[in-house]
Amino acid sequence: MLVGCSSMPSAPAGPVADVARADIARRIPTRVDDRAGWAADIQTALAAQQLPANPENICAVLAVIEQESGYRANPEVPDLPRIARGEIDRRAAALHVPKLLVDTGLKMKASDGRSYGERLARVRSERDLSELYEEIIGRVPMGQRLFAGKNPVQTGGAMQVGIAFAQANAQDYPYPVTRSIRDEVFTRRGGVYFGTAHLLGYQTPYTQKVHRFADYNAGRYASRNAAFQAAVARLTGTPLALDGDLLVPDAPIDKPGQTERAVRSLAPQLGLDERAIRRALAQSDSLEFSDSPLHSQVFALADARAGTTLPRAVIPGIRLDSPKITRELTTEWFANRVDTRYRQCLQR
Structure with missing residues (x-):
């Protein structure tokens, strides 16, 4: 009875799944229709991706759903x-x-x-x-x-996840696809599954959930990368956009982007040449960049200059640009709104 009409879990529900679904349903606001159906889809998404159904993961998913769609699988867009x-x-x-x-x-x-x-x-x-x-x-x-x-x-979908992301990460999708992955994103089960994957399906170095929420809006590791840009800007005196984009895609080695150019100006202090810097920055969309010599040495220099340990994660300074948005909003606004909902969920 906990399974909504759109939900067919890949494995029969057992006691552990039942407990998880009950906890999820309990944390969904009472005004929401079919809380049991939402809970079933969320529990299935977590289980299929081998993610713990703990309060932190549950509330992270619920907070994004509430922010992005207000618990509507296919939300209407004004105008x-x-x-x-x-x-x-x-x-x-x-x-x-x-x-x-x-x-x-x-x-x-x-x-x-x-x-x-x-x-x-x-x-x-x-x-x-x-x-x-x-x-x-x-x-x-x-x-x-x-x-x-x-x-x-x-x-x-309910979590406003990217269609391209869903299509690239559909190999373990636990439901039968009747038409296409694009169509699945607009179902409750599909939107929840792929949104959960985008939000929780990667490791981060963060100590605060708000930076994961910022990444959900700005791109994976954008918060870590923005902190790196801030450190480079402090060391070089170069104003940099803290947008998390460390490398211009397909840029020739002799025409680097602004962040890469600023990092190269530190080459003598870093003991790295331009090709080594380029190789390190090419890891900026993965966890490995956090352990790279470039990342470590830049922060060692910046911490010494500042006389304190600088933040390793900063919410990117990005203005949201979409014809659906009728007022000026930013990634910081989004991340803080979701974080507030997340904390409220943990208290329920």
Whole structure:
């Protein structure tokens, strides 16, 4: 009875699973519909990924769900038709596609007999929009041109997890996939599973959960990397964006990004040449960077300069940029909001 209609655990529930589900359900706010169903999906996600169903993990997942969707598997997005049409017009303008051609394409009949324009005017959720884009890309020549065969909806579900992340981490997905991993993300079970993987499925050097929540928004190890940037900035006097991006992707060795260039200015003190620095920075999306000579030596110099031990994790200074956001928000705002919910959950 604890299993919701969308949930089919890969193994029969036993006493341990029952206890975990009961604890999860107890920590979900009483206003939430189908608390038992949510608990079943969360417990299955933790068990399938061999993550302990302890209060810390449970509350971390619940806090992100509450922040990202308010316990809605497929949350509605305010003003989504206008946002979606704006994205189409932006892409058309960038490709010099006349507005008349766009309007003509949207007048074509969709699979349900309505025009694509009519369907676009009635989308309410990212799932609705994703399905519409898939059909436009597959059936309308203009769709291929505007979207280059790639669906613009790149996040979704109860935990607003990345579609690309889900597709790359679906090898142990415990449920039957009836259509695609993209579709699974928009189900409660899929959104919870892949969101849990993104949040908890990697080791960190953090001592505070708020930095993991910041990473959920800014990218894995962004908080550690931002602290490294802060240390480099202190040593070099170079103003650096504390965004967690240490290496510009595919940058030629003779055209480094700002952070890499600042680190290279410390080469004589570090005893590392530019290629050794590049190799170390290439580890910045993994735990190994924390144990690299570059990381250790930069902090040794920075700690000595400061006369104290500097933080090894800093919330990245990133302004959230999405057409769904109608006010100025930051990664710090997100991380602190989730952390507050996390602490409230632990007290329940």
